């Protein structure tokens with residue numbers, strides 16, 4: 195094969211790879227989270243509440259607001275040496291957060307502070323029976339990542355540790371969201387089978403809870 199044919203073949207292969215990579219991985223770096231200002235912690239604690247089911251706000255959540263809420267829930271802090279929530283043995287987060295929005299479902303990558311696309315489909319109608327959740331502009335889904343627990347998964351199969359972490363994560367999300375004028379609601383009711391299949395979860399991972407969000 196002559197050199198120009200080889201060049202054309204290599205360029206063709208690179209083009210196909212770029213095309214595939216572009217469609218398969220619609221990853222997005224999140225804007226920097228808000229790390230100062232906002233409402234004081236004691237005022238936030240004084241008024242913390244779940245958004246009401248019958249009147250749940252439906253206002254859009256901006257990329258900056260989502261970035262801040264996800265960072266509050268399990269982002270890196272202390273110059274990259276810790277996380278915003280306490281984790282058993284100081285292990286990396288063993289609860290994953292997915293952001294489910296009308297434009298698709300995305301896994302939060304706390305290392306890169308980015309979103310990794312899992313599906314470009316709107317799955318909001320599939321994962322819940324609650325109308326107000328279906329209409330929410332963004333629903334966070336908390337899922338165990340038992341593999342990340344390593345040897346610590348022997349403690350109650352890791353699930354007790356994951357539930358504890360999800361409580362701290364969602365409380366941080368409640369408070370950060372409220373400071374941004376966003377309501378959230380911690381919920382265990384969801385269609386777990388649909389969540390598992392639409393988010394392509396592994397056999398070991400269990401959906402724990404969801405948190406619809408809406409700007410007031």
Ligand SMILES: Cc1cc2nc3c(=O)[nH]c(=O)nc-3n(C[C@H](O)[C@H](O)[C@H](O)COP(=O)(O)O)c2cc1C
Nearest residue numbers: 242243244245246247324379380381382383384403
């Ligand atoms: C473990 C747990 C599970 C919950 N599951 C649901 C749920 O499935 N559906 C729902 O609408 N609210 C759910 N909630 C929200 C509670 O109903 C809500 O926190 C409670 O009514 C108190 O309201 P507050 O958060 O405004 O104080 C849950 C809360 C907790 C702590």
